Amino acid sequence: xxxxxxxxxxxxxxxxxxxxxxIASGIAIFSSASTITNMLKTATEGLFLPILxxxxxxxxxxxxxxxxxxxxxxxxxxxxxxxxxxxxxxLTLLMLxxxxxxxxxxxxxxxxxxxxxxxxxxYINGLLSTLQRHLPFIKSYDLVDKLRASTEELFxxxxxxxxxxxxxxxxxxxxxxxxxxxxxxxxRRIMRGLISLTPNRYFEMILxxxxxxxxxxxxxxxxxxxxALIIGIVVWMGLSLTDIRYAPILGIxxxxxxxxxxxxxxxxxxxxxIIALVDLGMGGQFWWIFCVYLLIAQIILDNFILIPILISxxxxxxxxxxxxxxxxxxxxxxxxxxxxxxxxxxxxNIAILEIRQYQRTFSPYSRIISTRDEYN
Amino acid sequence: xxxxxxxxxxxxxYQETLAYFLSTVPIFSKLKKRELSxxxxxxxxxxxxxxxxxxxxxDIGSGMYAIRxxxxxxxxRDENGREIEQALLEPGDFFGEVALTASRPRIxxxxxxxxxxxxxLFRSDMQDAVRKYPAxxxxxxxxxxxxxxDRLHQSHLLINELKRERGQS
Numbered sequence: 001x002x003x004x005x006x007x008x009x010x011x012x013x014x015x016x017x018x019x020x021x022x023i024a025s026g027i028a029i030f031s032s033a034s035t036i037t038n039m040l041k042t043a044t045e046g047l048f049l050p051i052l053x054x055x056x057x058x059x060x061x062x063x064x065x066x067x068x069x070x071x072x073x074x075x076x077x078x079x080x081x082x083x084x085x086x087x088x089x090x091l092t093l094l095m096l097x098x099x100x101x102x103x104x105x106x107x108x109x110x111x112x113x114x115x116x117x118x119x120x121x122x123y124i125n126g127l128l129s130t131l132q133r134h135l136p137f138i139k140s141y142d143l144v145d146k147l148r149a150s151t152e153e154l155f156x157x158x159x160x161x162x163x164x165x166x167x168x169x170x171x172x173x174x175x176x177x178x179x180x181x182x183x184x185x186x187x188r189r190i191m192r193g194l195i196s197l198t199p200n201r202y203f204e205m206i207l208x209x210x211x212x213x214x215x216x217x218x219x220x221x222x223x224x225x226x227x228a229l230i231i232g233i234v235v236w237m238g239l240s241l242t243d244i245r246y247a248p249i250l251g252i253x254x255x256x257x258x259x260x261x262x263x264x265x266x267x268x269x270x271x272x273x274i275i276a277l278v279d280l281g282m283g284g285q286f287w288w289i290f291c292v293y294l295l296i297a298q299i300i301l302d303n304f305i306l307i308p309i310l311i312s313x314x315x316x317x318x319x320x321x322x323x324x325x326x327x328x329x330x331x332x333x334x335x336x337x338x339x340x341x342x343x344x345x346x347x348x349n350i351a352i353l354e355i356r357q358y359q360r361t362f363s364p365y366s367r368i369i370s371t372r373d374e375y376n
Numbered sequence: 377x378x379x380x381x382x383x384x385x386x387x388x389x390y391q392e393t394l395a396y397f398l399s400t401v402p403i404f405s406k407l408k409k410r411e412l413s414x415x416x417x418x419x420x421x422x423x424x425x426x427x428x429x430x431x432x433x434x435d436i437g438s439g440m441y442a443i444r445x446x447x448x449x450x451x452x453r454d455e456n457g458r459e460i461e462q463a464l465l466e467p468g469d470f471f472g473e474v475a476l477t478a479s480r481p482r483i484x485x486x487x488x489x490x491x492x493x494x495x496x497l498f499r500s501d502m503q504d505a506v507r508k509y510p511a512x513x514x515x516x517x518x519x520x521x522x523x524x525x526d527r528l529h530q531s532h533l534l535i536n537e538l539k540r541e542r543g544q545s
Contacts, residue, residue, distance in 0.1 A: 066507075066508055069508060069509075070508060070509065070510075192420075196420060196422075200422055200424055200428060200430070201428075201429065203420075203422065203496075204431070204435075204436075204437070204438040204439065204498065205438075207420075207438065207439075207498055207500055207501075208438050208479075208498075208499075208500055210500075211500030211503075211504075
């Protein structure tokens with residue numbers, strides 16, 4: 001029995017069954033894939049921060065480990081020696097200075113924050129009203145209230161999350177040394193394994209490019225972190241000379257925000273200036289603090305000393321890219337993403353630049369062109 | 377010796393290791409066991425199929441290869457693009473060593489003639505080693521210099537001989 005299209009009924013049924021099965025399995029694969037990605041996402045959720053920090057630690061400790069390795073100590077042994085030294089260093093520092101009273105400081109800050117904020121808002125309100133007096137066509141805008149609501153929300157969130165994240169910080173103390181140990185010990189082997197997968201014809205090229213990129217990256221990351229550390233310490237020291245409170249916290253803020261070019265230093269300056277303005281008034285101390293932030297930390301130290309020494313050859317990002325990186329990082333990982341978005345963007349930038357540089361110098365065509373130039 | 381016994385008393389497998397192979401390459405012949413095992417960690421072992429191009433004339437070289445097994449044909453091309461064989465290398469031979477210290481274009485092409493295993497030592501790894509382990513790297517580089525200066529010496533002798541021949545004729 002055949003119908004008009006020339007298929008037997010059995011064939012039609014078979015086709016129907018096969019199509020249904022195909023669609024069903026397609027849907028199943030799609031849904032299981034999305035559950036798998038979901039599972040992966042939940043599984044890796046808490047790992048981003050520890051891995052990031054341990055990578056940074058590994059980058060910082062690597063030169064020290066290499067120093068010991070040069071003395072004919074095995075790599076694992078050198079890592080243990082470095083760990084031992086670092087823990088001794090931290091312990092002695094804690095013994096000497098005594099741990100800064102973080103908890104008390106945070107609690108005091110929690111109490112003080114509304115006061116600081118209120119004063120800042122008052123000041124802005126004053127500015128606005130003078131503005132309105134001079135330019136009456138500007139409608140009174142509810143910006144201040146909006147700002148207050150969102151900032152207080154953010155700050156409350158940060159404070160309420162702190163005790164919750166105490167456990168996560170505890171796990172960081174466990175995970176970071178462990179991870180960075182393995183990164184320090186095996187990163188070379190892992191990268192060699194990955195590189196050895198490239199086809200024979202491109203192997204030499206890939207190896208050379210990897211060498212260039214990794215060298216640049218190591219310098220860039222080390223330079224950035226050292227820069228942030230030094231800026232943070234200098235700001236802390238500079239602020240400690242005045243009567244301002246929360247100098248350590250302000251130093252940390254200045255150091256961390258310094259990782260973001262152009263915008264970071266300004267943002268890092270604001271809390272210190274507000275606190276100075278509210279607590280100390282517009283006196284000499286305020287201007288000293290202003291000088292510490294702007295002149296000493298940013299202009300003299302960062303622009304003239306640190307950036308030329310630490311991050312010399314690495315090109316800077318275009319300001320537009322910086323803003324894009326901050327926005328995208330913020331969307332992905334919140335405040336943390338905003339801070340690390342720019343360094344990650346610069347890392348990608350360095351990789352691209354290096355690869356292009358390599359292609360230009362080492363492509364066979366450039367050689368032909370350069371010889372042609374010699375004849376002309 | 378009877379093959380049965382030689383099979384039982386075979387030397388403890390050291391002759392099959394990469395380190396032993398490396399010690400047979402002239403550049404590395406003066407290295408001690410410890411240094412050889414270091415070298416083992418910075419070389420790359422690559423498998424090639426038959427008739428696979430290793431590099432071509434004019435490529436920017438980044439390292440040397442030693443042949444562990446198989447056969448490699450070194451050739452250049454004349455104006456018509458025909459291959460002119462320069463050498464046919466066997467296991468234990470090495471080539472491309474000039475690129476180890478400076479990135480220069482390769483002066484000849486290399487191609488495997490049968491399935492081969494090559495051991496590559498590359499400039500980037502060597503530079504890394506110079507920074508981290510100066511003593512061992514110096515020994516490796518001395519070996520390289522010895523081989524290259526031997527060749528230079530030989531080519532000098534050859535040039536002198538040619539000059540003398542020209543003077544006589």
